Amino acid sequence: MRxxxxxxxxxxxxxxxxRWRRSAYLMCQDWHTADDIVSVAVGRLYEHWPxxxxxxxxxxxxQRILTRAWLNEARRPWRRERPHxxxxxxxxxxxxxxxxxxxxxxxxxxxAPRQRAVIVLRFYLDYSIEETAAIxxxxxxxxxxQSARGLAALRLNADAFGA
Amino acid sequence: xxxxxFEAVVGTPPPSTVDIAAIIRRRRRVRAARRxxxxxxxxxxxGVVTAAVLVAGGGGTGAPVHTGQPPLATxxxxxxxxxxxxxxxxxxxxxxxxxxxARWLPDGQPPVLEPxxxxxTHPSAIVACDAFGCTVAAPSAPPxxxxxxSGSADLERGGSTVLAMVGxxxxxxxLDCDDASFANSSCTVGSSPHGYAMATRAYRPSALPDGMTxxxxxxxxxxxxxxxxxxxxxxxxxxxxxxxVPLDMVLTxxxxxxxxxxxxxxxxx
Numbered sequence: 001m002r003x004x005x006x007x008x009x010x011x012x013x014x015x016x017x018x019r020w021r022r023s024a025y026l027m028c029q030d031w032h033t034a035d036d037i038v039s040v041a042v043g044r045l046y047e048h049w050p051x052x053x054x055x056x057x058x059x060x061x062x063q064r065i066l067t068r069a070w071l072n073e074a075r076r077p078w079r080r081e082r083p084h085x086x087x088x089x090x091x092x093x094x095x096x097x098x099x100x101x102x103x104x105x106x107x108x109x110x111x112a113p114r115q116r117a118v119i120v121l122r123f124y125l126d127y128s129i130e131e132t133a134a135i136x137x138x139x140x141x142x143x144x145x146q147s148a149r150g151l152a153a154l155r156l157n158a159d160a161f162g163a
Numbered sequence: 164x165x166x167x168x169f170e171a172v173v174g175t176p177p178p179s180t181v182d183i184a185a186i187i188r189r190r191r192r193v194r195a196a197r198r199x200x201x202x203x204x205x206x207x208x209x210g211v212v213t214a215a216v217l218v219a220g221g222g223g224t225g226a227p228v229h230t231g232q233p234p235l236a237t238x239x240x241x242x243x244x245x246x247x248x249x250x251x252x253x254x255x256x257x258x259x260x261x262x263x264x265a266r267w268l269p270d271g272q273p274p275v276l277e278p279x280x281x282x283x284t285h286p287s288a289i290v291a292c293d294a295f296g297c298t299v300a301a302p303s304a305p306p307x308x309x310x311x312x313s314g315s316a317d318l319e320r321g322g323s324t325v326l327a328m329v330g331x332x333x334x335x336x337x338l339d340c341d342d343a344s345f346a347n348s349s350c351t352v353g354s355s356p357h358g359y360a361m362a363t364r365a366y367r368p369s370a371l372p373d374g375m376t377x378x379x380x381x382x383x384x385x386x387x388x389x390x391x392x393x394x395x396x397x398x399x400x401x402x403x404x405x406x407x408v409p410l411d412m413v414l415t416x417x418x419x420x421x422x423x424x425x426x427x428x429x430x431x432x
Contacts (some may be wrong), residue, residue: 006187013183020179022173043186067211108172124169155386 009049013042018061020066022095027070027118029109037073041066063125064135071136074113114138117144181381189275192315195326246331247276247312249430254329257425258318265320274314274329285353304392311394318400323413325402329426334397337387338362355424360389365421384416386423391431398423 001160003070020041044065045052057063114136120130122143132147133140253274256264267273311328338360340350348366355361366383385399403413 005223010183014335017183018176021179022170022175025173025176031177031423032180035249038181039186041184042181043190046187046190101168101174120169125167139185146207 005049008044008053009039012058013045016062020062023063023120023125024066024070025066026108026124027116028073033073037066037069040069040073042106044069057131060127060131060135062122063127067121068136070117071113086095115146118143122147193277195315206424207402225309233286247314250329250331250426251276251314253426253429254398254422257422257427260425261421262320262414265414268319268324270319272316274316274327275313276314276329278312279348283299318414321412323403323405323408325410325413327399328397328399330397331396332387335389335393335395337395337397338389340364355388355427356422357424357428359424359427361424362387363416365416373405380411382410384410384414384419386420388423388427390427396423396427396430 011119017038020038021031021034024037024041028034028037041062045062052061077130081146106117110121118132119134121127121135122129127135129140129143129147133143136143175265258267258273291368311331311333313328315326315328317324318327338352340352340362348364350364351360352360352362364383364385365381367379367381367387367403382403383399385397387395387397390396398419400410400414400419402410
């Protein structure tokens with residue numbers, strides 16, 4: 001990579017680092033792990049920077065790398081989390097009322113890694129269903145079903161605040 | 164409202180430990196090491212200088228079989244990253260023990276070990292790969308290519324710097340010399356000081372740089388030592404950057420063998 005390209009890469013990453021760290025933290029809820037995930041993603045993005053620059057949506061491209069890094073990390077045996085309950089594929093059951101940050105944190109922790117990623121992408125980063133499906137490499141139907149629980153919880157939250 | 168709640172969960176982030184410049188440097192180094200690997204093969208094959216024997220006391224092939232040791236870097240091993248960290252720590256300790264006056268550049272830390280690009284690591288287990296990663300059908304499937312993971316870093320000693328490369332390989336062909344029939348390399352099989360099966364290789368360029376006279380020096384040395392689980396640890400040094408400084412002035416063959424042997428011994432002991 002030419003020096004000018006590296007400079008451009010450095011500037012691009014620096015400008016988005018905070019946002020990536022925050023979204024990574026929401027997915028893993030640990031700052032050390034979040035920084036590890038972001039570091040992995042930055043390295044991978046560097047490897048594919050010439051291609052990334054030509055992507056239609058470079059931010060979605062980068063977010064896709066970051067989210068995949070999280071999902072790969074969550075798959076490691078020593079990281080494998082045990083969700084409080086089996087991941088939901090359809091509908092919502094026993095949705096906790098999310099009225100404060102603790103209950104939102106609890107909600108996120110109770111979800112399987114991919115569901116958690118769906119919630120973060122959809123409701124924190126404001127990606128559309130189509131974009132979320134593309135980032136995660138899953139169908140739009142899966143995005144809809146996996147976000148149902150989070151959506152219901154957030155609606156409860158909005159109701160609680162009178163929004 | 165919900166976004167504010169997400170921000171509340173995040174709170175105030177601690178200072179970032181993501182070092183973009185370091186990541187770029189490391190990736191650049193990995194690329195350079197890969198390029199070096201690609202360049203070395205044709206150089207060795209097309210050379211005209213006869214081989215030199217490297218390992219004092221080598222020659223035997225009847226290496227002892229080690230049993231009852233913790234497995235390393237195979238499908239039955241602990242996670243590769245865990246093994247990589249153990250290897251990294253063992254390398255740091257071994258270098259400090261054998262050549263205490265040597266120093267890892269730029270920050271005193273041994274190389275970070277990384278797996279090769281996913282598509283080349285476990286092709287049999289991968290359903291689909293793209294720039295974002297791979298979909299793995301069978302995560303526990305054994306790797307089918309040579310390198311489990313590897314890393315490289317500059318090692319400075321006596322004012323000169325060599326590039327040190329370490330990796331765990333799955334190919335046992337590194338332990339024999341069947342590939343060493345080309346003119347510019349020498350290869351010797353034997354046993355390491357702790358009794359592990361070992362092969363050492365040395366590579367010389369086909370010609371001296373302009374303005375230099377005398378015998379053509381060794382520019383790369385590799386030591387491959389058998390791991391108890393059937394994998395192979397390979398430690399290599401290339402350089403120094405100054406072509407007028409002999410590699411042996413920075414790290415002798417005996418020292419390289421001692422370091423690799425110590426690494427294996429610490430990993431399995």
